[in-house]
Amino acid sequence: MTAVARPVVAPPEPWAFPPSTTHDLPNGLRLVTYDVPGQYVLSVRLGLPVSLRDEPREREGVASIMARTLDEGTERHTAEEFARLLERKGVSFGAGMADAGLSIDLDVVKGNVEPALDLLRQILTEPAFPQPEVARQVRTRIAEIEQERSVASHRAGLEFVRTFYAPGDRSSRPTAGTRETVSAISRDDVAAFHARHVVAAGTTMVVAGDLEGLDVRALVEGALGEWASGPSHRDRFLTHAAALAPDRGRIVLVSRPGSVQTELVVGAPGPDRSVEGGWAPYPVLGFVLGGSPNARVDAVLREEKGYTYGIRSSFRPRRRGGVFLTSGSVRADSTAESLRLLLEILESGREGFSDKEIRSGVDFISKTAPGRYATADTIADEAVGMALDGRTTDFTTTNLRDLATVDRARVEAAYARFADGAGVGASGPGSGWTVVMVGDAAAHLAAVEALGIGDVTVVTDA
Template sequence: MSAVTTTRPEVVAPEPWAFPAPARHVLANGMTALIYRLPGQYVTSTRVVLPSVLSAEPRDREGVASIVSRTMDEGTASHTGEELAELFERNGIGLGAGVSEQGLTVDLDATTSRLGQALDLAAECLREPVFDQAEVGRHVRQRLSEIDHERAGAASRAAIEWVQTFYTSASRGSRPTSGGRETVEPITSADCATYHAAHVRPAGGTVIVAGDVDEQSAIADLERTLGAWSPESASAATDSAEPRDQRDAGSQRIVFVDRPGSVQTEVYVGTAGPNRRAEGGWAAYPALSFLLGGSPSARIDAVLREDKGYTYGMRTSFRPRRHDGLFIAAGSVRGDVTAESYGLLLDVLEGATEGFTAEETQSAIDYIGKTAPGRFATADAVADEAARLRLDGLDTDFVSSYLEDVRALTPERLQEAWKSVVGSWTTVLVGDAEAHADAVRALGRGEVTIVT
């Protein structure tokens, strides 16, 4: 019998990938509709994005926007909370909502055949919530419990202390998005109704539908539901009126939040960073994040995890905001090596200004470009990305543009971009200050303030 010769197929480089392009429509009330038709995605993901900025909240009721987002589906003029819950469950519809620095987003998931019913219910919750005091009180208590949990967890406690240190006290960004105890506790049904009437309006809003939908049918359902939402009383919170958060002049320091007996120390280091409109383009910054702290092979973990064994892992991220951005490096280390780990972390971050190799650059290009189709493979991911970008005043062609630019990155561009970021660090450490603060102080990296 003669041997069978098998010819292996040739492996070729993948074709460049682009974000799906939406069909655009303007609803009768002026809202923008974006329809992403994704064959085979039979569960549609809908996002309603409304640009009501956090700075519009009354100072003594910060967190009211979050409570509004949580209670819109707890009863309307047409249905009680129990009736709404039954309608959502019976039709297999999921609805949630949340707020960010830039606005309110309603998440709606339903099978393609139930999209019309889902939009009916979402429009009802947006137009006519009643904000029953019992439900508002329940969500206020839940938020107060969350605040306790946030302060109990080392990572969340570090994040809270960091923004308080980095921004001036007058900046909304220095305080929790969902409010603090002193401002959430007094929130009432009347506060929610007042905020909703002033700021939860269709003006400037966008509705995004992603899934295996018929475009004309989806537009008809949108016009019948959200398009019929009255555009009167537009939000008073416009982009031009939005105050910008300011960095505190004394933020270039180290704050040590004391947790006696802690065997680990949470390290949270950051500085100002770019937004998505950065000069020179956004492409370099996801690549830098990957190379510095995006994987176990990245520079920080190569030292602190693989070489020293001081951490399970530390991660870096660029966090674009509407008017500015942040760069953050965070993770936990063994308590007994707090000072050494902190010093090594800053050495890695500052040493990166010397540049990146061609091999590193190509690894970042490959990771970002070749994983993009997987990251945006579902209707949910497409809708989420579209919603994030709309809140930032951008469309999803931004994704395709920056991915194309990623392929053109060079070590020189990465070095230049990183040099524009590295500067004065704001640091928060959460751990045993009595045991480790003196060693951190001895590094000479800045003033150390202990918070008990």
């Protein structure tokens, strides 16, 4: 028998984000295109630097209501007619408001891109905002608010931002508004917000897919060249940093009598992508601490103790600053012990990391990148996300290349920079962390206080 040599598996070649072409249109719209051969459903994304801080205080949520009603009829079509036009041309449309800005998504088969862009033009430049549709979306949002209060994970998130950010900062309140502010929103409020803020200047439009045979710039100029320029808020938008609450390092327990689980959210100030030493170590750090089923948190709380189905940690950058968040639910009878262990694990970074841990994080993030960005929609999503952060996808490529150089020393330096900046562990367990818990206060308050990690504030929903 002839022996056959085992093939040698070579390491993958360095991967780069697909190349792009950029065009700046006269009205201030920036067009970025990605030719992705074989992807015949084109993904069109718009990122508008609209800030939640631009909403009137007494009408917070108006940006979200506006986003939800953009396609609910135009000057020439009723809501029903416009919905049929979108369906007839095979257009999938969506829009939403977040801290990063206003995002508009459109997917269409290549052969219908021209009529789809005309429909997009109508959405952007001549939405009707019919009063019945605005009222319907207001009612829907109010129903959502009630649902968010009933779901433990949502309730914990609401209490976290209220505790973590300064009371006067927009970030401390729900993105889509509260019952009081949403109830006051009228059709005129929505139309006025649109007229002032949905403008071409400062907007980035991304088109990704198989572009062979298409003059995308000509098509976009033909459809959106007359879109009003307006004042760009990009510079002010990109330089704002959310104000943090001076007393954010505390424990808040939202009372939910009889709950069989306790929802935990633990957070601290984190970096943005411009952080000293580079951004690359921070996704690795989040992965090692709690970013996977094999991370430190789940190794103890799920595998060893059986307290949870899973808890996840991640660094979430904003345009300036960011937050490190860990969240998940645990068995009610393990509440205090789970919190103690969780804080110990999160603070264990001061004791260092192993080469094996670091390599697992680097390999996962870097080697899954080609799969994550294999389709036109994910390429367009990443591009518009980077644009709203004041960057291009060159950053994505550069960061992945830098990731290959991340080692234990860089991750430990990144943890020290994060922990020192956030005041984590500076004065004993729990110091510097914002902790929000949703569970049975009567059953857990004494045990949590006995941990000695800080005073506990109990919040009771009316």
